[in-house]
Amino acid sequence: xxxxxxxxxxxxxxxxxxxxxxxxxxxxxxxxxxxxxxxxxxxxxxxxxxxxxxxxxxxxxxxxxxxxxxxxxxxxxxxxxxxxxxxxxxxxxxxxxxxxxxxxxxxxxxxxxxxxxxxxx
Numbered sequence: 141x142x143x144x145x146x147x148x149x150x151x152x153x154x155x156x157x158x159x160x161x162x163x164x165x166x167x168x169x170x171x172x173x174x175x176x177x178x179x180x181x182x183x184x185x186x187x188x189x190x191x192x193x194x195x196x197x198x199x200x201x202x203x204x205x206x207x208x209x210x211x212x213x214x215x216x217x218x219x220x221x222x223x224x225x226x227x228x229x230x231x232x233x234x235x236x237x238x239x240x241x242x243x244x245x246x247x248x249x250x251x252x253x254x255x256x257x258x259x260x261x
């Protein structure tokens with residue numbers, strides 16, 4: 141495993157000049173680094189046993205249940221859900237294509253020859 145260059149110790153290499161120039165909202169230039177910054181800055185795990193969730197928190201309840209079920213599956217020695225190839229049909233993509241190119245055409249082009257598309261910064 142390689143050490144991560146942008147990390148908590150160097151404030152995730154936040155670029156205040158780019159942020160001020162409105163080139164980036166957060167100043168953290170990579171989605172993966174943004175995710176790490178948010179996850180690592182959450183602090184200690186909290187005791188949620190006395191929490192009072194309401195109906196608008198249904199997404200939180202369902203997400204926690206799925207995570208707990210996945211952890212129990214791994215604890216039993218089984219693979220967690222979502223690892224089967226059928227569960228991984230969707231992929232995130234970020235690319236820059238000519239404005240006049242329709243989205244389906246851009247996707248088809250990227251699938252045929254990824255080198256012809258320019259990764260988004």
